[in-house]
Amino acid sequence: MNQLVEKGLLHGADYNPEQWLKYPEVLAQDIELMKQAGCNVMSIGIFSWAMLEPQEGCYEFDWLDDVIQRLHTNGISVILATPSGARPVWLAQKYTEVLRVSETRQHALYGGRHNHCYTSPVYRDKIMQLNKRLSERYAHHPAVVLWHISNEYGGECHCSLCQAEFRSWLQEKYGSLDQLNEQWWTTFWSHTYSDWSQIESPSPQGESATHGLNVDWKRFVTDRTIDFLEHEVRAVRSYHPELPVTANFMYYYDGLNYFKFKDVIDIVSWDNYPTWHKGSDLDIAIDTAMFHDMMRSIKNKPFLLMESSPSSTNWQSVSKLKKPGMHILSSMQAIAHGSDSVQYFQWRKSRGSSEKFHGSVVSHDGGSQTRVFQEVAKLGEMMKQLPDVAGSQTKSEVAIIYDWENKWAIEDSQGPRNIGMGYKEAVQSHYRSFHQQGIAVDFVDMECDFAGYKLVVAPMIYMLRGDIERKLQAFVHQGGTLVLTYWSGIVNENDLCHLGPVPHQLTDVVGIISEEIDGLYDQEHNNGKVVMAFGNGKLQGEYRCSMLCDLVQLNGAKVLMEYTENFYAGKPVLTQHSLGSGEAYYIATQFEQSFYDDFYGELIDRMDLHRVVDVAIPNGVLIDSRTSENAEFLFIQNYSANEQSISALGEEWHAVTREVVLHEEFKIEPYEVLTVKRPVG
Secondary structure, eight states: OHHHHHTOSEEEEEEOGGGGTTOHHHHHHHHHHHHHTTOOEEEEOTTOHHHHOSBTTBOOOHHHHHHHHHHHHTTOEEEEEOOTTSOOHHHHHHOGGGSOBOTTOOBOOSOSSSOSOSSOHHHHHHHHHHHHHHHHHHTTOTTEEEEEOSSSOOOOOOSHHHHHHHHHHHHHHHSSHHHHHHHHTTTGGGOOOSSGGGOOOOOTTSOOOOHHHHHHHHHHHHHHHHHHHHHHHHHHTTSOTTSOEEEEEETTOSSSOGGGGTTTOSEEEEEEOOOTTSSOHHHHHHHHHHHHHHHHHHHTSOBEEEEEOSSOOSSSSSOOOOOTTHHHHHHHHHHHTTBSEEEESOSBOOSSSTTTTSOOSBOTTOOSOSHHHHHHHHHHHHHHTOGGGTTOBOOOSEEEEOOHHHHHHHHTSOOSOSSOOOHHHHHHHHHHHHHHTTOOEEEEOTTSOOTTOSEEEETTOOBOOTTHHHHHHHHHHTTOEEEEESSOSOBOTTSOBOSSSBSTTTHHHHTEEEEEEEEOOTTOOEEEEEOSOOSSSOSOSEEEEEEEEEEEEESSOEEEEEEOSSTTTTSEEEEEEEETTEEEEEEOEEEOHHHHHHHHHHHHHHHTOOOSSSSOOOTTEEEEEEEOSSEEEEEEEEOSSSOEEEOOOOTTOEESSSOOOOSSOEEEOTTOEEEEEEEOO
């Protein structure tokens, strides 16, 4: 990462020169346009297998030699990809085993992307051979700064090879069929297994109601994908073990547990395509910010924005253009949340096939006078003014638990609601309050360490795994503050219900016992009424609640709020409990957003949590902070269509991206981002 940090912020795109080898004038033009746009890096080779190995065992690298050298000569670095994301036709035609088998047990035809089996020995051998040749030829080239391993890993294969690997994976986990049958509770519906060969992956044509099987299959898919990733990484590290690697992730992708990848890759990267201007841009900004923070949190290091569109996409329901200013604003949002890059898909629009109308820096006209190109060039200039942002950190006192495996189990639980349990949305209700009040947040899963945080928020931790009960107990005992919510502590890591009071082994921590949970219809609601003040008085009156209402009995906790309606009117809906040197709060329902804003407003003051800036933040504005050894940076972002006023920051701050006086009230334009800094140390 240090070599990348030395280059400052990276600005570039996915570049597909193999599409233009018959157009040498286009390749020459590209270099000049890249320099005009302020680009200093290009990702290449992502879908180049057919050009690198047009026939089995026949490799052609001359064209890639030329492209890499041209970029290097012009001061542009290279992120070099392994091409496993899309295999050539000859490979699928000769070795049909490399093609995936679907959950319905249908063998795929050639086509699309990622249509290959991660277990196939042939596929592994072929990509190993090619990756080693790429490493031998380019790993020490001065232009190459990072390996881009495959592209957007995803999907699963149900072939006989994968079934055999799955059974081996289960044998290693459980040790015996008796233990598996117990943990999967297979006596239900007489589904007990008597031989390992009887176990198959979940299928709509077969077994799909054994929840332990379902969650274990998803875990296996993650492990199988990581195993393939490690296979690729070993190959590219054959000739330069120190050259860092990344794998680009996708927006809230449910198919893989991304936290599991942190020990395999050196740098996290992801591909960001928000639906700007579809509803509230502030809502979209908060949704995007949460995933940026999740990506930063996986390794607690800066990440890379590997793909974004400078204008529109072609695969969303509507190909909406970004309004003037939104490209720069959304790009700088990524940097504000920890990205050391802004990169695009794609540099130049394809002439044909499925992404010929996807946004790009250079359109089919090939010119530099377009609105999009000019905004990209303006962003390039801004990024050059911020070289010391690269490598800087985000300091957080608050952690929110977002656990992929827990989400899988919640969405498979068949009750208490089967029309959407809203796990992500519930997590975002908590996150939004912190973000809008200028509090930085990290994300952790249940296997992470909570040391160093003052506050841990645990929304809907239905599945308890990774010794989470002991860690939360210790966290509170040692002085931490915990916020736990409804639908927590119900099952073990295999989706097997705990016997005894719930939340499991946490009833003494939160001081309540959950008895029942009421699933509300979409048109139903209840209310929670404050009955005891606990802080500065922001939390007062009544707040609407919906979706789920947990009915709890006290086990030592104090009641702060009660339900007002239905047969459980008067029962606790918000409680507080002291334990050791810390305290725990229990939120028994899904409240409207104003509750979380007021509740966390009280906790922020009560705990004296660090705000990124000590000024009132107007509605529609978000402010984020990054800190290096020598400076602190604020990124003031206006996601509204109106000019906003910001209170004076103080004389120690000065603006970086435009001239503005900061020691008195100042204005920020619609869809503007203003970067300011002050010295530290």
